[in-house]
Amino acid sequence: MFTGIIETLGEVTRISKEGSNRHYTIQSAISHELKIDQSVAHNGVCLTVVALDAESHTVTAIDETLQKTNLASLFEGSKVNLERCMQMNGRLDGHIVQGHVDQTAVCVKRAELDGSWEYRFRYDASAGNVTVEKGSVCVNGISLTVVGSADDEFSVFIIPYTFEHTNLQEVQEGDHVNIEFDIIGKYVARLTRR
Structure with a gap:
């Protein structure tokens, strides 16, 4: 669950295809704090971190996600809004956001x-x-x-x-x-x- 309060902008540094899936590597100020299997909203889309290095993280979007969102239009150099999931002991500054784009x-x-x-x-x-x-x-x-x-x-x-x-x-x-x-x-x- 998210709040819709963007933490930082990330930049797409690599896009690769695997079948109908797309892997996006994002460089950001918070990438070094993430963990494998963590949920992070990318332009409001909840995606799972699947790989990490010192300054970037990689997430995978499946075909259904690509069909229902604007992620398919991203290119290397695109800016992406990033938000980590909310902590239950924190303030809800925005509103309840699921990370499931309609x-x-x-x-x-x-x-x-x-x-x-x-x-x-x-x-x-x-x-x-x-x-x-x-x-x-x-x-x-x-x-x-x-x-x-x-x-x-x-x-x-x-x-x-x-x-x-x-x-x-x-x-x-x-x-x-x-x-x-x-x-x-x-x-x-x-x-x-x-």
Whole structure:
């Protein structure tokens, strides 16, 4: 389980294929603290550390993960948002994030405001996922507050700290991001459909 508070950015230094799987080697400031078999969120996707060296770690994404997330679009040099799993004795600064991406969304608006940024994302609403005004959503692993909620779109406003310390700075109109909708909202939506 995660909080959606990004610890650091990592950089993809190697991508290799094995069957339909892809192995990503990520260099980061926290790699030396990780352990084999540890869960780490990469752009909001919970992946298991399978190999380590002094400055980097390697994770594997299976075909289903590649189909449901934006990980297949990563390339050597891509920046990746990283978060280790939450500690049960710590504060929950973001919201409850499982690291299980529901779907991707496309950035349809990126606007620099006077000291902040607005991003608007459109997603396929046929999957039954919803956002609510002032609710939580996880975009590329980042816990954010929804504004301008619609049936298949929502906006978020980004403060300078979040912009500078996450890979949202690289997201342009037309790019796909990973979306994990709020777990409570998903349960409520499912119950109301019954």
